[in-house]
Amino acid sequence: MSSRDAILSRIRRSLGANGIDIDRRATVSDRLQRPPKGLIPQRGQLEQSAKVDLFQTMAERAAASVTRLKDASEIPAAVSDYLRSKNLPQAIRRGSDPRLAELDWSSQPNLDVSIGRSAGGELAGLSHAFGGIAESGTLVLASGEENPTTLNFLPEYHLVVIDAEDVAGDMETIWARLRAAYGKGEMPRTVNMVTGPSRSGDIEQTIILGAHGPRSLHIMIVGA
Amino acid sequence: MQVTSPHFKSNVTKALNDVNLQKAMGHVQGGFIQKRVAAANALPEFEALRDAARDIKNHTLAHIDLYLEAWERKVIAAGGHVHWAETAEDARNIVLDICRSLKAKTVTKGKTMIAEEIGLNEFLEEKGITPIETDLGEYIIQIRNEGPSHIIAPAVHVTMEQVVDDFRRVHTHLDPNRSMDDPVTLLSEARDVLREKFLAADVGITGANFLIAETGTSVIVTNEGNGDLTQTLPKAHIVLASIEKITPTLDDVAQILRVLARSATGQDMSVYTTFSTGPRRSDDPDGPGEYHVVVLDNGRSKMLGTEFQEMLRCIRCGACMNHCPVYHSVGGHAYGWVYPGPMGAVLTPSLVGVDKGGHLPNASTFCGRCESVCPMRIPLPKMMRHWREREFEQHLSPPIARWGLKLWAFAAKRPWLYHFGAGIKGPLLAWLGRKNGRFTTMPLAEGWTRHRDLPAPQGKTFQQQWKARKAA
Numbered sequence: 001m002s003s004r005d006a007i008l009s010r011i012r013r014s015l016g017a018n019g020i021d022i023d024r025r026a027t028v029s030d031r032l033q034r035p036p037k038g039l040i041p042q043r044g045q046l047e048q049s050a051k052v053d054l055f056q057t058m059a060e061r062a063a064a065s066v067t068r069l070k071d072a073s074e075i076p077a078a079v080s081d082y083l084r085s086k087n088l089p090q091a092i093r094r095g096s097d098p099r100l101a102e103l104d105w106s107s108q109p110n111l112d113v114s115i116g117r118s119a120g121g122e123l124a125g126l127s128h129a130f131g132g133i134a135e136s137g138t139l140v141l142a143s144g145e146e147n148p149t150t151l152n153f154l155p156e157y158h159l160v161v162i163d164a165e166d167v168a169g170d171m172e173t174i175w176a177r178l179r180a181a182y183g184k185g186e187m188p189r190t191v192n193m194v195t196g197p198s199r200s201g202d203i204e205q206t207i208i209l210g211a212h213g214p215r216s217l218h219i220m221i222v223g224a
Numbered sequence: 225m226q227v228t229s230p231h232f233k234s235n236v237t238k239a240l241n242d243v244n245l246q247k248a249m250g251h252v253q254g255g256f257i258q259k260r261v262a263a264a265n266a267l268p269e270f271e272a273l274r275d276a277a278r279d280i281k282n283h284t285l286a287h288i289d290l291y292l293e294a295w296e297r298k299v300i301a302a303g304g305h306v307h308w309a310e311t312a313e314d315a316r317n318i319v320l321d322i323c324r325s326l327k328a329k330t331v332t333k334g335k336t337m338i339a340e341e342i343g344l345n346e347f348l349e350e351k352g353i354t355p356i357e358t359d360l361g362e363y364i365i366q367i368r369n370e371g372p373s374h375i376i377a378p379a380v381h382v383t384m385e386q387v388v389d390d391f392r393r394v395h396t397h398l399d400p401n402r403s404m405d406d407p408v409t410l411l412s413e414a415r416d417v418l419r420e421k422f423l424a425a426d427v428g429i430t431g432a433n434f435l436i437a438e439t440g441t442s443v444i445v446t447n448e449g450n451g452d453l454t455q456t457l458p459k460a461h462i463v464l465a466s467i468e469k470i471t472p473t474l475d476d477v478a479q480i481l482r483v484l485a486r487s488a489t490g491q492d493m494s495v496y497t498t499f500s501t502g503p504r505r506s507d508d509p510d511g512p513g514e515y516h517v518v519v520l521d522n523g524r525s526k527m528l529g530t531e532f533q534e535m536l537r538c539i540r541c542g543a544c545m546n547h548c549p550v551y552h553s554v555g556g557h558a559y560g561w562v563y564p565g566p567m568g569a570v571l572t573p574s575l576v577g578v579d580k581g582g583h584l585p586n587a588s589t590f591c592g593r594c595e596s597v598c599p600m601r602i603p604l605p606k607m608m609r610h611w612r613e614r615e616f617e618q619h620l621s622p623p624i625a626r627w628g629l630k631l632w633a634f635a636a637k638r639p640w641l642y643h644f645g646a647g648i649k650g651p652l653l654a655w656l657g658r659k660n661g662r663f664t665t666m667p668l669a670e671g672w673t674r675h676r677d678l679p680a681p682q683g684k685t686f687q688q689q690w691k692a693r694k695a696a
Contacts, residue, residue, distance in 0.1 A: 035472070037475055039276050118510075148509045150457070187441055189500070190498060193498070195496075201489070204384050211411060212358065
């Protein structure tokens with residue numbers, strides 16, 4: 001008997017079940033087909049502009065910095081300003097996300113914009129979020145050529161654009177949108193939920209920002 | 225990992241006399257407890273979410289075989305590999321085979337308790353593969369050649385001064401006279417040293433907080449970002465998970481996540497909650513070329529259907545040990561294996577046998593704080609009591625305890641005798657201790673009085689007082 005079958009049959013013996021149990025199978029397939037939503041906290045159940053406000057408050061509480069932009073066309077200047085404010089070189093690495101690609105980067109002639117994954121040497125990376133969760137101030141990023149996962153972790157400064165309309169009240173709404181975008185039961189290779197910059201409390205339980213991921217997380221909310 | 229749980233008593237003596245340990249353990253009591261209560265109070269639905277999380281896991285455990293099968297189908301459909309391991313040895317060999325197939329020389333590791341449970345680091349080293357722990361706490365204990373003393377804060381027993389000494393000893397490529405007087409400098413140093421290791425590693429190994437049946441996804445929850453670098457950069461990502469990590473749907477995971485970080489560190493969400501499904505895809509510029517999950521039983525399937533089934537709801541948040549007075553006093557290493565504190569006192573006898581782990585469920589005052597903070601509402605004291613019963617039934621408890629209990633039972637079954645004995649003992653001890661109200665030494669109870677005083681009784685038995693009050 002394979003290890004797989006040995007483990008599964010031991011489980012069934014312990015549960016007093018058998019593998020052809022029709023009722024149990026129906027229960028399981030029903031839950032997987034129609035996932036019950038569970039209890040959604042009231043905190044994020046607000047009208048859209050209040051959701052965006054809560055998202056900002058919670059992200060700042062998690063030590064992210066946040067700016068609001070009226071329009072996407074302001075992004076290149078905002079990126080340049082942020083790098084200047086941190087005394088960083090005018091260079092940024094991003095993926096091929098069309099929402100970033102279509103911007104007029106030539107408006108910032110000193111800003112060197114390169115495209116692709118991070119190899120580890122870049123100081124600043126730019127991503128476009130799939131969405132946000134107001135309840136906890138969490139960014140949701142999906143992997144792929146458009147927003148490579150390495151940009152979320154290797155650069156010291158991570159800048160993230162999020163459209164105000166993509167801020168959801170709760171995680172469950174994000175699941176519904178991911179199912180709509182990628183198909184039921186399907187996921188991007190990696191979904192990163194990011195709440196503030198990296199940190200560690202492993203030395204005497206004192207929280208210090210800037211562990212292995214970015215030391216700083218800067219969020220630009222567009223359209224609010 | 226070597227099991228020293230049978231030597232719990234001598235481990236404890238050592239721990240109580242360890243000055244550095246006692247200093248370090250002071251940090252547990254303050255931080256974790258206040259942060260948890262603040263986060264829980266800030267969410268009005270917190271208690272109801274604990275119920276929801278408990279119900280989800282109960283449902284899952286009743287259908288765990290079917291959810292595991294559904295999850296496996298989705299992993300394979302996403303291009304991943306599932307390896308079933310009945311024992312720790314099976315799991316070690318599976319990991320070794322994958323590493324060898326990729327000619328791996330170094331392996332980076334995110335924090336995984338399953339790797340500790342199966343003793344992976346030692347094994348890989350024996351086979352010529354270098355494992356590198358990347359979580360700061362795990363890195364500290366790796367260079368100290370120790371095991372974790374806490375399931376989410378593995379180096380909680382180490383003081384900052386000790387970390388400074390260890391870094392000076394190991395990071396010999398750096399200026400020996402460099403200033404290392406604050407935790408920020410130490411963290412930066414570890415970050416720089418480990419960054420090179422991340423980029424050079426052939427294989428990355430992480431644990432999993434959840435396996436999701438709906439999508440074939442594994443989930444890690446971290447604050448440092450080391451787990452993400454571990455799994456994203458190398459040629460292969462190996463996930464080590466035990467069978468009870470399975471959770472039906474994304475929505476179910478959302479419910480449990482709301483109680484996980486709050487109970488663990490008092491955060492609403494940990495910094496990084498990462499959902500991984502299969503290896504690098506055709507249009508991916510990054511990500512691991514291979515995705516493997518080793519799903520480990522190692523005794524858990526036998527806990528199903530027993531009085532210990534509820535222990536399989538545990539999500540490894542650490543709240544029980546953060547609130548345990550015994551853990552606060554003796555630290556995690558005294559428990560003698562991988563899992564310390566109240567959850568370890570229940571799980572260790574289940575996984576290594578009550579003959580080896582039987583001392584642990586006895587190391588409890590049954591104060592009940594662990595159960596009161598457990599996000600999954602696991603009745604830990606009740607299960608420790610079950611282990612004590614099993615230990616007694618199997619004649620594993622020491623003869624003096626057995627005789628004592630028999631003597632007590634003999635009297636308890638004869639109320640006239642019990643009243644007679646208690647009627648003598650109470651006033652006698654009250655009279656002997658009349659001066660201070662307490663005893664600093666007591667024959668037959670030196671084990672107690674060596675570390676604390678024994679309060680003297682006030683003279684009358686409970687039943688005598690009850691009668692007196694009724695009469696009044």
